Amino acid sequence: VEKHRLEPYFNFGGRKFFMKRLLIIVDMEGIAGIGVNEFWSTIKGHPLYFFKRHLLVKEINAAINGAIKAGLKPDEIVVADWHLTRHNFYQNDLPGGVTLARTGENKFLEEGVEKVFLIGFHAAAGTPVRYAHSLRYAIKAFLIDDRPVGETTMWAYNAGSMGIPIALLAGDSFAVNEIKSLKLETICVETKNEKETLSPASICQSIERAAEQSLTKKISPLSTPSPFSVKFSFKSPKLTQNIPAEYFTRRDGEYLVIEGKTAHDVYDNFQNKVGMYIKSKSLGHKLLSIFEN
Numbered sequence: 001v002e003k004h005r006l007e008p009y010f011n012f013g014g015r016k017f018f019m020k021r022l023l024i025i026v027d028m029e030g031i032a033g034i035g036v037n038e039f040w041s042t043i044k045g046h047p048l049y050f051f052k053r054h055l056l057v058k059e060i061n062a063a064i065n066g067a068i069k070a071g072l073k074p075d076e077i078v079v080a081d082w083h084l085t086r087h088n089f090y091q092n093d094l095p096g097g098v099t100l101a102r103t104g105e106n107k108f109l110e111e112g113v114e115k116v117f118l119i120g121f122h123a124a125a126g127t128p129v130r131y132a133h134s135l136r137y138a139i140k141a142f143l144i145d146d147r148p149v150g151e152t153t154m155w156a157y158n159a160g161s162m163g164i165p166i167a168l169l170a171g172d173s174f175a176v177n178e179i180k181s182l183k184l185e186t187i188c189v190e191t192k193n194e195k196e197t198l199s200p201a202s203i204c205q206s207i208e209r210a211a212e213q214s215l216t217k218k219i220s221p222l223s224t225p226s227p228f229s230v231k232f233s234f235k236s237p238k239l240t241q242n243i244p245a246e247y248f249t250r251r252d253g254e255y256l257v258i259e260g261k262t263a264h265d266v267y268d269n270f271q272n273k274v275g276m277y278i279k280s281k282s283l284g285h286k287l288l289s290i291f292e293n
Contacts, residue, residue, distance in 0.1 A: 021076040022067055022215070023113040024060065025105060025155060028052070028083040029131040030122035030171035031059050032191040032203035036129035044085055055200050056083075056120060057093045059170060062204040063117050064095055066211025074098045078113070080105040083120070106268055109162045115215065116159045119207070121171030124150025124178065129194055132174075134232075135270065138239060138278050143231040143255070152178040154230075156186075157263035160222030167214035170207050182222055187214040228263045230270065231255040239281065247273040 028034070028042045033055040041048035060079060067077055074097030081088050086102040094100060101108070109116075123132035125139050126148050134142035134150045141148055144157065152175045156166050166186045169179050173193040179186050187210045191203050233254050234240045240256070248256040258274070260266040 019076065020078045020099065020108055020111065021114045022072055022078070022117065023105065023108045023115075024063055024077065024079045024117040024119060025082050026056070026060055026079060026089075027118075027120040027122065027151065027171075028056050028088060029133075030120040030175055030191060031056050031200075032198050033200040034131075034192075035197050036123070036131065036172065036192065036194050039130040042083070042131060044088070053088055057089050058200065058204050059119055059207055060089065060093070061095070062207040063119055063168065063170070063211045064098060066208040066213075067117075067215055068095075069208070069212045070215035072215065078108055080108075106158070106264065106271075109159060109164055109264065113164060115165055115167040115219070116155065117168040117170075117211065117214075118152060118155055118166060118175075119168075119170045121152045121155075121169060121175040122150070123172060123174035124148060124153075127174055129174070136275065136278050138234055138236065140233045140235045141231075141255075146231070150175065150178055153182065154263075154267060156182055156184065156222045157224050157228070158267040161224040161226070161228065161263040163221050165219040165221040167217075167219050168207075168210055170203070170210070184222060185217070185219045187217070187219075224263050226262055227259055228261070228266050229257055229259040230266055231257050232270075232274070239278070243274070243277055247277055 034041060034052055040046045041052045043049060064077060068074065074095050078099040078101055079094060080101040091100050123129050125132055125134035125142055133139065144153060152169065159166055166184065168187050169175060170189040170191060173190050176188045176190045179188060189203060189206045189210050192198055231252060249259040250257050258266050258269050260269060
């Protein structure tokens with residue numbers, strides 16, 4: 001792994017505390033073993049959810065194992081649960097020493113992690129598969145440079161604006177195509193396509209190998225513009241009409257626009273303002289409102 005710090009740890013009270021060098025962002029829809037239209041099994045409470053959750057944990061640990069093989073210590077790795085409730089796996093699912101984060105994933109970019117992995121990433125809003133969405137299921141379309149994109153692209157811009165590369169992506173064919181369209185050196189593991197999902201066991205082996213390789217290879221971050229902006233629209237006209245003016249920069253036809261100095265700032269604003277606005281409307285507890293309106 002390329003080293004950017006003179007010391008990978010600091011001493012406090014005679015103990016060594018390791019700096020975080022790798023951030024693993026974990027979603028669920030894009031893992032192997034979940035079909036592109038097998039949507040409900042990604043939601044806690046569905047009879048298949050707990051079986052699928054174990055498949056998710058195996059992919060996470062495959063990525064961690066590969067990172068450790070590349071020379072990272074468990075203390076240098078943080079895993080962010082980024083799927084729906086953000087309570088999809090637990091500390092005892094991870095190797096000892098690895099940090100589990102349920103909120104505040106952006107602070108680890110600010111604190112200087114060296115690389116980011118994306119696990120379980122998936123098709124963008126508007127893609128004709130059942131689980132497709134971008135950042136929130138209530139979002140109808142999410143655009144960068146007037147091009148519909150998903151969470152994969154937003155994370156590449158978010159991390160890239162901080163000078164941090166997406167080193168590994170494990171996800172469906174739609175997410176892989178998004179990364180490839182950005183012409184990045186990211187190492188990709190395709191878990192499924194719209195016709196079939198690949199073997200979870202073989203995918204975990206591929207993720208472990210790819211994780212190790214990605215941390216021993218020089219990978220450049222996405223070059224991002226400043227200032228930066230995104231456009232988005234809601235599925236529900238009521239959400240569009242009622243959103244407070246301070247939660248976005250301006251309107252552009254059916255779209256709302258958020259502008260900021262960097263992609264990192266825009267991501268933060270979207271999550272902290274628009275994300276909380278959606279949650280405040282109780283859509284998190286009214287699943288049909290999210291998915292059908």
